[in-house]
Amino acid sequence: MSSIKNIELPDIGDFDEVEVIEILVSVGDIIAADDSIITLESDKASMEIPSPSAGTVTQININIGDKIKQGDSLISIEITQESEESTTNEEESSEPAEEISTKIVSVVVPDIGDFDEVEVIEILVSVGDTLIEEDSIITLESDKASMEIPTPVSGTVSSINISLGDKLNLGDLILEIQSSGTTRTETVVKEEPNKLAVVVAPVPTANTNETISNLPVGDSHASPSIRKLARELGVDLSKVTGTGQKGRVIDTDLKGYVKQIITSGATGSAIPKVPVIDFSKFGETELQPLSRINKLSGKHLSACWLNIPHVTQFDEVNIDQMETFRQEQKAKGVKLTPLVFIMKAVIQALKQHPRFNSALDESGENLIIKKYFNLGIAMDTPNGLVVPVIHDVDQKSLGDLATELAETSAKARDGKLKPGDMQGAGFTISSLGGIGGTQFTPIVNAPEVAILGVSRSQTKPIWDGKNFVPTLMLPLALSYDHRVIDGAQGGHFMSDLNSILKDIREILL
Secondary structure: OEEEEEEEOOOOOOOOOEEEEEEOOOOOOEEOOOOEEEEEEOOOOEEEEEOOOOEEEEEEOOOOOOEEOOOOEEEEEEEEHHHHHHHHHHHHHOOOOOOOOEEEEEEEOOOOOOOOOEEEEEEOOOOOOEEOOOOEEEEEEOOOOEEEEEOOOOEEEEEEOOOOOOEEOOOOEEEEEEEEOOOOOOEEEEEEOOEEEEEOOOEEOOOOOOOOOOOOOOOOOEOHHHHHHHHHHOOOHHHOOOOOHHHOEOHHHHHHHHHHHHHHOOOOOOOOOOOOOOHHHHOOOOOOOOOHHHHHHHHHHHHHHHHOOEEEEEEEEEOHHHHHHHHHHHHOOOOOOHHHHHHHHHHHHHHHOHHHHEEEOOOOOOEEEOOOOOEEEOEEEOOEEEOOEEOOHHHOOHHHHHHHHHHHHHHHHOOOOOHHHHOOOOEEEEEOOOOOOOOOOOOOOOOOOEEEEEOOOEEEEEEOOOOEEEEEEEEEEEEEEOOOOOHHHHHHHHHHHHHHHHOHHHHHO
């Protein structure tokens, strides 16, 4: 003997008209009690709805995309007397359900190996954020590796107990999460009424010798809201490269992918991929993981190169007068590098050409002119290229700049730069003078619109109208965004910069 039972949407909390994004069963399927039958998604979370009974699916009463609420019919199932008795017996014989109560879970620093006082370089959550178990919450970095710390429970962040730059040790409190249910943790450190302190396993990032496996082809890592937006836009998320934590697809990734398709007029990726080659068949090879800085800067520079129509203008400037003054100061015990003179000269040129100290707004139809004068200075470090920012260069003397550059360079080499140290630039200088080379093409550091490349100075024979005179010449390369700056404007900027550097009085005024 059998009967038809209607499965309705239970109480799922403070949600109205939640969207159906997946139907996990078909007519004719035999399901057990607690098997998932549909997946719902709100703006904040996705959830699977289980069947309360075992049976055979006879009818599906909803469609993908439907908005449903508590009490709406989901499916109909045929329940036999045997399955009813089995379900009843299971319910009678099972232990009472564990009572779920809301607790404050304190997440502390786990055992991350032979490291003391590891620096917090990223805080990936904010108070009020809703987390899913194993979402990353902070990134720590030692001299040898960086690692993400995941949350052991789902819940809402109630407090954050650390700051960027803090040095943490084993057992230090990271944050507190308001959570219900039990936790899956490696070690429970202490338990008090309504409060747990837990240790979680750290997740190594690409700086370590371990790697995090990629998602399977066709799968993707994204929040419910991003998945919903992708469906509305008709985008296959498996084709979008995620730049968030653990490869998560974030809002800018999705919008950038759509923008690229629209601007290219293509139906797929606008850029063909390079061939994948097994180089080991030609000889011995060694695999060296890129540093974290290499990965981050590589993605940023690729985006800059692809999105900005670059033009580069080259010039050489006579710096005899500047070098004479610099050597005179050196004899007095005042050490000034050529870079500080170039920085002061660039600021004067920016004041004459404010378009070079600007950025395009999000629409791409307006310029944001910056009234402040902060310069990004590209620096080479053992871990890769970084661009710290020297603020208010117009208000500082040559000596002040020399001191600040030395301090900033030391911090960059030691990996002690904080995120705030690399924000706020209006224009960037990349100097290779200490390394060598005659010219190079610097990549504009978006959202800036121009960058100055400086190569090594050389003494050359320069014709003065009567004779060839040995002259110290400094090669310059100015790259700029051709959407904002045309060739004539670039030429005028370079000409004025040349004049300022040539006459030391212009810099000292």
